Amino acid sequence: MLYKRILKPILFRFDPEVIHDFFTSIGECLGRFALTRLVVRCVYGRYSSLEASSKIYLSAGFDYNGRLTQILSCIGFGGEEVGSVTARPCEGNPKPRLTRLPKSKSIIVNKGLRNEGVDAIIRRLNAKGQKLNSGKKSSFVIGISIARTNDEISAKSIQAGINDYVYSFKRLNEEGVGDYYTINISCPNAFGGETFAKPELLAQLLPAIMTIQNNVVVDRRKPVYVKMPINIPWEHFAQLLKIIDQNSLDGVVIGNLNKDYSWLDVREEAPKEYVGGLSGKPCTHPSTDLIRKTREVYGNRFTIFGVGGIMSPATAREKFEAGADKIQLITGMIYEGPGLVGRIARSIVVQVKN
Numbered sequence: 001m002l003y004k005r006i007l008k009p010i011l012f013r014f015d016p017e018v019i020h021d022f023f024t025s026i027g028e029c030l031g032r033f034a035l036t037r038l039v040v041r042c043v044y045g046r047y048s049s050l051e052a053s054s055k056i057y058l059s060a061g062f063d064y065n066g067r068l069t070q071i072l073s074c075i076g077f078g079g080e081e082v083g084s085v086t087a088r089p090c091e092g093n094p095k096p097r098l099t100r101l102p103k104s105k106s107i108i109v110n111k112g113l114r115n116e117g118v119d120a121i122i123r124r125l126n127a128k129g130q131k132l133n134s135g136k137k138s139s140f141v142i143g144i145s146i147a148r149t150n151d152e153i154s155a156k157s158i159q160a161g162i163n164d165y166v167y168s169f170k171r172l173n174e175e176g177v178g179d180y181y182t183i184n185i186s187c188p189n190a191f192g193g194e195t196f197a198k199p200e201l202l203a204q205l206l207p208a209i210m211t212i213q214n215n216v217v218v219d220r221r222k223p224v225y226v227k228m229p230i231n232i233p234w235e236h237f238a239q240l241l242k243i244i245d246q247n248s249l250d251g252v253v254i255g256n257l258n259k260d261y262s263w264l265d266v267r268e269e270a271p272k273e274y275v276g277g278l279s280g281k282p283c284t285h286p287s288t289d290l291i292r293k294t295r296e297v298y299g300n301r302f303t304i305f306g307v308g309g310i311m312s313p314a315t316a317r318e319k320f321e322a323g324a325d326k327i328q329l330i331t332g333m334i335y336e337g338p339g340l341v342g343r344i345a346r347s348i349v350v351q352v353k354n
Contacts, residue, residue, distance in 0.1 A: 003337030016098040016107065024067055031070030041074040044338050050139065052345035053078035055320075059307050059328035060084055060145035060182065060227070061279075064115045066125050069142055076341035079141030081253075081328060082121065084184045086149035087167040089117035093150075099276070103266040105311060105335055109257055110276025113150040113190055118168040125177050144178040145227065150190040161195055162208050170212050173222070180222050183209060183249075186229035186256035197229050199239040206247040223250035223303070230255035230286040230308065234293060241294060244302075251303030253328070254290050258282045258308070280331035284309025288322045295323025311336060313347035320348075 011019050030036040045053075058072055058080035066082040092114030099108040115121065125142070146168045148154045154164040165183065172178055185196040185205070196205050206226075213224060226244050228237065244252065257277025261270050264282055287308030294304060306324025310316050311332040319327050333340050 003339065008335075008337070012100060012102065015096070016100055017095070020062070020098065024063070027071045028067040031068065031074075037071065037074050040071060044342055045074045045076040050078075052348040054139070054141075055326045055348060056316075056341055056344055057081060057141070057143070057305070057326060057328040058333075059330045060143075060184070061109065061111070062330045064111075064113075066121045066128070066142075069125065069128050069140070073138075073140045075338050076345050078139070079143065079179070079326075081143040081145050081182060082125070082178070083115060083145035083182075084113055084147035084187065085115050085118045085121050085144060085168055086113055086147055087118055087154070087164045088149045088151065089120065090115055090150045093276075097276075099270075101264065101266070101269040101278075101280075102335075103269055104264040104278075104281060105331070106264060106269075106278045106280040106282050107331055107334070108270060108276040109279050113147050113187060118146075118171050122171060122175050122177050126175065141179045143180045143182055143225075144172055145182040145184045146172070147184040147187050148190065148196070150187075155195070158195070158201060158204065162205050165196075165205060166208050166212060169209055173212060173216050173220075176220055178222060180225065180250075182225045182227050182253055184227040184256075186227055197232070197240065199236070199243055202226075202240055203243050206243060206249065210247050210249070225249065225251045225253050225303070225305065227253040228255040228290070230257075230283065230290060231259045234290075237290060237293075238297070241298065241302075245298070251305070251325075252294065253305040253307055254294065254324075255283070255287045255308060258286060279308075280335070281309050281311060283307075284311070284315055284318075288318055291319060291324050292322040310344075312340070313344050316344045317347065 030040055053076055056078055058077050060081040060083050063080055064083055072080050090113050093110050093112030097111045146165060148161045148164045154161050185202060196202050213221060226249060257279055259277050264270055291304055291306050304324050305326050305328055306319030307328040310327055310329040316327055
């Protein structure tokens with residue numbers, strides 16, 4: 001109530017990217033000290049059991065430079081997906097990169113893969129104690145989303161794009177950073193578009209990725225997933241799943257931003273022309289439907305992360321009932337407050353008991 005009635009009305013008066021950067025800096029600072037971590041845990045994370053929290057992750061797109069790894073567990077998250085990271089630093093698209101649509105409980109996201117580049121992020125994660133062989137290992141899971149750099153170099157040819165993904169994937173494996181990797185083929189706001197969401201091109205990318213994976217020492221291999229688009233017909237989606245299966249990847253993240261503005265509750269909130277993908281509520285049903293169909297066809301073959309429109313414990317439950325093993329969220333936390341994470345965790349505990 002404090003967040004929704006007092007803080008949110010104030011925060012929503014300011015540019016969303018300014019607020020995002022402010023809270024990222026605050027969160028990084030709070031994560032540095034045992035005392036401040038304890039205070040945050042007492043406020044937000046005290047009701048979250050380890051079992052419940054292990055199913056709730058911060059989605060890629062929020063902590064894109066890996067600055068919040070030490071504080072998120074105190075809010076109740078069991079893990080996060082850093083990134084998307086790219087082979088080279090990327091400034092992102094021109095501002096505004098974030099636009100709130102409060103009547104539709106959505107945000108127009110047009111960041112364009114803004115991040116400091118894979119090598120800088122590896123150094124930061126290592127400095128924060130997330131290296132694989134760093135003594136006592138935290139139960140907090142760090143996934144890393146990998147995308148193609150948003151520039152002309154990576155878009156000049158298919159092979160250039162593949163090389164871009166491979167560089168990031170190879171460097172992360174060399175350093176042993178991260179607990180799993182997600183190949184983001186579906187960012188809708190990058191130079192050249194969603195190139196590798198085409199089945200014939202995904203069939204070229206994944207063997208190159210898995211060649212690197214197969215050369216990693218067995219006990220250091222990490223699970224590999226693909227982040228899927230949600231604005232394609234099931235027949236197209238099924239073709240992508242088949243290629244992922246054939247290349248022995250571990251699972252899928254369903255899914256990315258919604259590019260169809262007709263899903264908005266109030267269409268007039270958004271520009272007439274497409275300027276970025278929609279997060280939040282407009283993603284709820286498209287992603288849930290694809291999760292359900294994927295689970296029906298593939299059974300337990302894939303681990304499924306359910307992402308999109310998780311605005312309440314009820315919508316989180318819908319993802320699990322559709323077949324998701326774990327969930328990821330961002331926008332729900334922005335609209336409902338950090339306490340949403342704990343409420344979802346408590347609902348998971350109640351559901352298990354019942």
